[in-house]
Structures are given as structure tokens and as C-alpha cells.
Amino acid sequence: KLKELDFKQSSADPCMYIRTSRGEKVLISVYVDDLLIASKSQTQLDQLKKELNSKFEMRDLGPLHYCLGIEFKIKNGTISANQRKYINEMLQKYKMEGSNPVKTPMTPGLKLEKIENPDPVYPYQNLIGALMYLAVATRPDISHTVSFLSQFNNCFGKEHWLAAKRVLRYLKGTKDMSLQFRKTGKPLTGYADANWGSCSNDGRSYTGFCFTALGGACVSWESRKQ
Numbered sequence: 001k002l003k004e005l006d007f008k009q010s011s012a013d014p015c016m017y018i019r020t021s022r023g024e025k026v027l028i029s030v031y032v033d034d035l036l037i038a039s040k041s042q043t044q045l046d047q048l049k050k051e052l053n054s055k056f057e058m059r060d061l062g063p064l065h066y067c068l069g070i071e072f073k074i075k076n077g078t079i080s081a082n083q084r085k086y087i088n089e090m091l092q093k094y095k096m097e098g099s100n101p102v103k104t105p106m107t108p109g110l111k112l113e114k115i116e117n118p119d120p121v122y123p124y125q126n127l128i129g130a131l132m133y134l135a136v137a138t139r140p141d142i143s144h145t146v147s148f149l150s151q152f153n154n155c156f157g158k159e160h161w162l163a164a165k166r167v168l169r170y171l172k173g174t175k176d177m178s179l180q181f182r183k184t185g186k187p188l189t190g191y192a193d194a195n196w197g198s199c200s201n202d203g204r205s206y207t208g209f210c211f212t213a214l215g216g217a218c219v220s221w222e223s224r225k226q
Helices: 042-055 084-093 124-137 140-150 156-172
Strands: 016-021 025-033 034-039 068-073 078-080 179-182 191-193 206-211 217-225
Touching: 016 084, 025 042, 034 042, 068 084, 084 124, 084 156, 124 140, 124 156, 140 206, 140 217, 179 217
Parallel strands: none
Antiparallel strands: 016 025, 025 034, 068 078, 078 179, 191 206, 206 217
16 A cells, blocks of 8 residues: 555665655654654655545554654654663563662673573573563663573573573663664764674674764664674
8 A cells, every 4th residue: 555655665674665755755664553654844744644544544643752662752853762661661570670780781701501401480581582672672782691691592590590680680770771863964883893702602703783873873783693
């Protein structure tokens, strides 16, 4: 249906559709039956809403405030995104509301070994899955730690569980951190680094990168084992 309205699917993201009309771009981000629309032109946005209403039964929920566990605020030309509510829910779920915050997500130089028989008493996989969403959505600062801990999803024990809970303690003290995007005219800047054979289990190295733009905010990042 969107293609009938002259939208083209992005080659970079299959959930993003773009249309250019009278020199103005209109973007639609699709998640199941929810649509996020954006454009510099209010006229184009109003026209798009009329077109969408003719194709679908829909409701206009107004400016974006909360979506998929992410809180958005738009003020003075800056868009901020954080997951304070999501983190609070995690702290409650894992009974970590009363824990003491720490300054780093992982103990420097931490080494963990694989355990042949994982201890089912610890909901390790569940916690790592929840942390992974944070790491890819708004928290590049925990990206490496979560990537490191995820390799033990089928071979974890008490030490691994304590390391994962440390990430929650770090998040408790930093839950108000947010990505802040604003127009500055500065170019996209990329950074990359790697270590050498840091994994004590298989001798493989880790590679990490991040790209910053829009006022220095991270717009793309990853940390993964080579």
C-alpha cells in the first residue's frame, strides 16, 4: 500500500519507506501495524495523514513520546532518546532496586570461563536478552559488556550471573543517560578499534566501532568477537 503512494523501501532498512515530493522528503518507519512519520514540511505530513486515512483505518497519536521501550523528548531543536522506564522495570524484575550503583558495566580485565553444565537457577539468558535490547537501542556504553557476556548463554554459572547483575547496577546509576541528536552541520565521524586475542576460551579478538553525528551522538555502533 505504501508503494501505491509512491514510497520507496530503503535499501538500508526494510522497515523504512521514503518519498520525495516537491523537494521535501517524507519518511515512514513501520513496526507491525504502527507507523512513525517524519518530515521537515508540516504540509507534507498533513497530506500524508490524509492519504494514509484513505488506505487504512488509523489513529493519529500525535508527537512521538514513547515507542518500543524508548522515551523520546523534543526540545529546542534536540531529540533525546533514553530507556529510563525500561531500566526501572528490569531493576524491579530482577530485584535490583536496592542495589548499589557501580561506575563501570564490567570489572576491568574480567575473565570468565565456560561452564559445561549451566546452572538453571539463574535466569541468565533472560537477563542477557533484555540487556541486548538496551545495548543496540540507546546504550552503546554497555555494548561490549553485553556482547562479551552473551557468549556464555549456554555455559554460565554464578560468576557469569554476578557479572550480568553488575550491568544492572551500572544502569541503575546511569538510567538518566540519553542519546541526544541535534543538527550541527558536522560530518559523520567513525571510530574503530580491536584488541588482540583477549578471549581466554578461544583466543579470539574483539572488534568495536561507532559512528557519531548530529551533535556527537552515536548513530551506529557494535562490539563483537572476530
